[in-house]
Amino acid sequence: MKKKVEDYIYELEQLIELADQEKDKYLFQDPAYEIMDEIEELGNAFDFVEPIFLLVERSPDIDFGGPGPFGSFLEKFYRNGYEDILVKSLQRKPKKYTIFLLERLCNDESNPKREEYCTLLDSLKK
Structure with missing residues (x-):
């Protein structure tokens, strides 16, 4: 039987719970x-x-790592829709990790939306 998106997310969720309970990031990463x-x-x-x-x-x-398994995967879609989804996530519920990913966008001086990302970052740090 082929695994669905939900199946993979559930597996990752279980790893996150275990890493949090055991206070060992490598149980997730x-x-x-x-x-x-x-x-x-x-x-x-x-x-x-x-x-x-x-x-x-x-x-x-x-x-979650820096950038870790999620960041390494997500950033493969940089300039292909990843940034918009990151911004929506930050608007819903900013987390340390997603703010870190936003900082990485701000570091790209060639990004045409860099100023917009840096403004958002500044607002989140307040």
């Missing part, structure tokens, strides 16, 4: 890289971008 690699091989990898942000929004503030 190490296996999550394998899951993200599996997702990348699917033909619909972009379909996972928003569900991953929703997962981060409802998760405790664990160390």
Whole structure:
């Protein structure tokens, strides 16, 4: 039986819960890289971008990595829709991790929306 988006998100959610309970980020990060690699091989990898942000929004503030398995995956869609979904996530429920991802957008001096991202970042830091 083929796994669905929800199945992968559930697996990741379980890893996040375990890492939070045990206070060990590697209980999430190490296996999550394998899951993200599996997702990348699917033909619909972009379909996972928003569900991953929703997962981060409802998760405790664990160390997701810098950029970690999520960031490495999400940033593959940079300039292909990832930024808009990140901004929507930040508008709904900013988290340490999504603010970190926004900071990375602000570091790209060639990004035409850099000023907009930096303004949003400044407002979130207040």
